[in-house]
Amino acid sequence: MASPPNAPPTTWPKNAWYVACTPDEIAEKPLGRRICGERLVLYRGQGGRAFALEDFCPHRGAPLSLGSVRDGDLVCGYHGLTLGCDGKAVSMPGQRVGGFPGVRAFPVLERYGFIWVWPGEADLADPARLHPLPWAESPDWAYGGGLYHIQCDYRLMVDNLMDLTHETYVHASSIGQKEIDEAPVTTRLDGETVVTSRFMEKISAPPFWRMALGGAGLPEDAPVDRWQICRFSLPSHVMIEVGVALEGHGGYQAPADKKAASIVVDFITPETETSHWYFWGMARSFAVGDAALTDTIRQGQGKIFSEDLQILEQQQQNLLRHPERRLLKLNIDAGGVRSRMLIDKAIAAEQVPVPVDA
Template sequence: MGPETMAKAAPWPLDAWYVACTPDEIASKPLGRRICGQAMVFHRGKDGRPVALEDFCPHRGAPLSLGFVRDGELVCGYHGLTMGCEGRATSMPGQRVAAFPAIRAFPVLERHGFVWVWPGDPVQADPAKLHPLFWAESPDWAYGGGLYHIACDYRLMVDNLMDLTHETYVHATSIGQKEIDEAPVTTRLDGEEVVTCRFMEGIHAPPFWRMALRGAGLPEDALVDRWQICRFSLPSHVMIEVGVALAGHGGYDAPADKKVSSVVVDFITPETETSHWYFWGMARSFAVQDTGLTDTIREGQGRIFSEDLEMLERQQKNLLAYPDRKLLKLNIDAGGVRSRMAIDKAIAAEAGPLAAAAG
């Protein structure tokens, strides 16, 4: 299937930067990963920069990800065909390779602790289009995270993250509490972002935030003001500003020594129409040098997201089993609905010129 056909039919934007992997995943061997329906292989070239190629050997179609890296080039593990970083064969035992067909090379860059890939038109792949991440560019923030492979449509994860009402039920023992249900939700557009907000005042912190207060040297049993500000940006990123402040000190705007605040980081990279790669983490601006706290938060967050995983995968199975069932859209769904509208608009914009050219 060519890129033009995919741009018309695929349920994801192609002209965008997606998180492909973390640097450690390509530290010692090639990594094969399907992204936006396309099989890719990642490795490091001789200069140390990441490379992304089509995971297809032009000789017999073997996955290049089953091979190995030699002098910065990818050697097929089937018959030894060596592929250069631009997607052209450079050598093969006993063969002349100059006339071998090239494979596709994808634009790739390494920034903010991630390797990013552009699955669409390479001419449009401008590094300046990478979504800014203020927490990744500042020494005043610490980050820890992980990766889950989830067997559901990536848009179901967007829905999940843009409506945190589910925390009361799915995450009852960690970050959920009844006050989330009771607090009003507002949804708005902020430039190109979809923003959903919820604020809670004078409540007791749930277990996860009690741990965070304790780690920051604040009383864990004090009444707090809590906030959740979910920000969706294309192609499928959700950054959630979360935190608690000692009650009566300004909530979200409280001074740094009266609160613990973080950004829940969610990079959602489509794999197929019913699966995605979920790069999750938390960036925090308190106790930044405490690596032990980073590990503790990562472990706790990993458990929380594993609860989402089961719910989303079972939801996907239900939707596949009953494709004609109509789903409700409530006021709490506004963030997810608007995010899907933004995704659909981006897909339509990519397909428009191609459809006109085909016609």
């Protein structure tokens, strides 16, 4: 079913899987989170499964996320109305609840170390449409990450990640270097994926990558070949293959013992028109058993992304102050522009008017 006539336009596709939270966020109590404009409560219910309901008690409108879980059911923290995982009333002290209205239940998946929610039409929620993450199920990879709540349009983060030229300036002390500006960028469409690539040869590794080389047991000061391959896929995911290899061993194609290779993981979940949840991390294929290195990389990456956060939030405020100004589109913006085109196409497909019976 498409959107009804005269429905307000949205800036995100709804018929898609978005990361809602990590398992630890609902380990002890319900979690309230707004996703694609919908206020949800996420919790562990029957059998320890993750569920998501509308965060609204049908009794007096209190947020269900302020309640608790009892015997797998969600109990409102205001007057004790108990709801099942399907959103229907189960019981309430001193009351008959058979005629109580229910609340909306949202499709949920738990996979790859994340809790995913489908904020659109439930009958279209197909697990096969979940973004594949083969590294998340492989013992040959290690992962560490975090979460930022960022006050800007989620598409500004997509723009940021699909054009890494900003690293030279925003991340000068960690991953930035002048060679990023100098290396040519190519952008292409691979099916429903936008791919932006940049390769740098025979350069010095910046501080973050010197640390990674050391973690991989390689000389930190050796000349390297470096690569950045950004892949955007709907609804708002960006996976970035990054790494450095000892110079002269094939760069991106170098054998595993000659490089430090990783995937920067970016799940960008819209909250409102001007805010989003940013689940970030790095999956790596070297020194996978080194927990201390995972911690070091997580801390370093967290600092890098906090620098993006400051820029993006200030950018959003400028755009709100000057809505009449048109932004420039340069060749380095091609990845972000094409990604937005895919987003707009997906939104348009959901906005087809519903036929009205004669």
